[in-house]
Amino acid sequence: MLASFFATFLIGLREGLEAALVVGILVAYLTRLGRRDALPKLRTGVGLAIALALGVGAAFTFSAYMLTFQAQELLGGGLSLLAVAMVTWMIFWMQKAGRTLKAGLESGVDRALRGGVWALVAVGFVSVAREGVETTLFLWAMVQSIEDQADALLGAVVGLVVAAVLGWLIARGMLRLNLGRFFTWTGGFLVIVAAGVLAYAFHDLQEAGALPGPFGAGAPVDPATGLVLTGWAGFPFGWAFDVSSVIAPDSALAVLLQATVGFMPQMTWLQVIAWAVYVAVVAPLFVRGVRGPRRPRETEPSATPTASVADAASPAPLADAAPAAPGAVTSTAPAAS
Known part of the structure; x- marks a missing residue:
């Protein structure tokens, strides 16, 4: 269904493009130094990082089939919490450290070139592994909830493939893309998606009995009907609402809402509270970071085409929308074979 496809496509595109830009920075810097002989070592590290991410996803997927229902719910809920924590950290890390990302990566390459063979392999591995494992966990948690x-x-998968192609085109100087605006809007979308994954994590943990809820013995029950109470009568461990009669759980609208904002036709109070608290805390901090330290707008936008792809990798404030503003890709970084 289009709703399920679009949500994970956008996440794969954003997270994959971050990783692609990191690789582009490393490749461009080595090329600029005239050390193309070191590229195979870098590719080895990147390949190992991708293999690690795929291995983590495969391990969680196949191991879940051998677990009991309760263990599956505990695993899903726990990994969803971890994925939300990692994604939230990465969103704010990119806001804070994005503008110095190029310098940090190039400094790591300089140190690696003075070290042994495995030093540059380690730079490629570490630079991509963190992004890869985070993306794997988050996508795994999302797929399980849909x-x-x-x-x-x-x-x-399509999002990751498109991200790889876009990263290659940007590194070749064949594509202009305002990455500041791209990461700002997709970062805002990720905040809402992460809130939905967090709510589903609470649902899994309640089903597993790790948290009190309508699935356990402590649920508030109507003595007349024996059904778990809904609404304020069911607070805090019953159902917050149940609109299944209006929005069928398997309908296209329900899938769209769950894939994007984490809405389910029937949600527990703990799910609703977790979603609301996360958005209330994280969204204002994200907006503050977007509106944070603004760079003065250039009086005469530079037309030089030699800025590296890394200069555009920093998520600039949304207001910086001019073609030469921070975050806009106008690069023709050295191409790497």
């Missing part, structure tokens, strides 16, 4: 898992997985 009913149409095949389309969700396809969307993630």
